[in-house]
């Protein structure tokens with residue numbers, strides 16, 4: 219029987235299966251899994267729940283319904299009030315924390331399973347995961363320019379870390395969408411497969427990761443993330 223967990227606000231669910239894979243699902247399908255303050259609080263709870271649980275070897279992030287995530291909740295983060303109140307500032311901080319820092323330095327291997335729409339801040343958690351596999355049918359977009367914003371909060375830093383300069387510029391200033399196959403071709407995700415095969419393919423990869431020594435896995439994934447920012451001498455040390 220899988221072990222299941224629903225976070226306080228029901229915006230995130232977790233299922234830990236017999237293969238020791240924790241499937242974390244962003245669960246606001248009616249809002250295309252837009253990232254609200256409640257979802258961010260739930261995600262922190264979910265990540266806490268799985269990070270130190272020895273029954274969990276690999277974590278998969280995905281979205282309920284047709285979307286991975288439509289990005290930041292435009293109403294709750296940007297439209298509810300023009301003022302950056304202390305509460306709002308704190309909510310931004312919690313939101314940024316799980317999407318980037320927390321996932322980037324997560325102790326267990328992470329895979330983003332991009333099942334559908336992935337917009338704006340959706341890129342953050344997708345790129346912060348160690349691996350990403352998309353449905354061919356998934357649609358990606360950096361639509362911020364259409365909303366009078368730049369892809370902020372480290373979205374561009376993430377995007378520029380996986381796309382070349384020309385592609386990053388093109389998709390940022392045109393807001394044109396691209397599908398899973400194109401995302402794989404540009405290196406935004408590791409691969410894309412037809413949506414019907416997505417979960418099986420992700421499970422296959424997760425089982426390979428689950429078989430590795432946990433300490434060596436952690437050392438390898440942190441090294442891959444940090445080495446590009448080091449000098450040759452530092453990396454050699």
Ligand code: COA
Pocket residue numbers: 248249250252284285288289290291292293294335337338339361362365
């Ligand atoms: N923030 C808040 N609500 C959002 C949202 C977001 N980023 N994205 C979608 N929603 C809400 C819609 O307002 C709508 O709510 P309602 O039913 O209460 O009116 C609901 O989710 C469904 O959206 P809809 O546009 O009807 O779904 P769709 O399947 O036709 O299209 C998207 C899906 C993702 C293409 C479309 O919702 C979209 O373009 N969203 C904005 C994405 C974006 O620009 N993100 C960057 C944010 S900086």
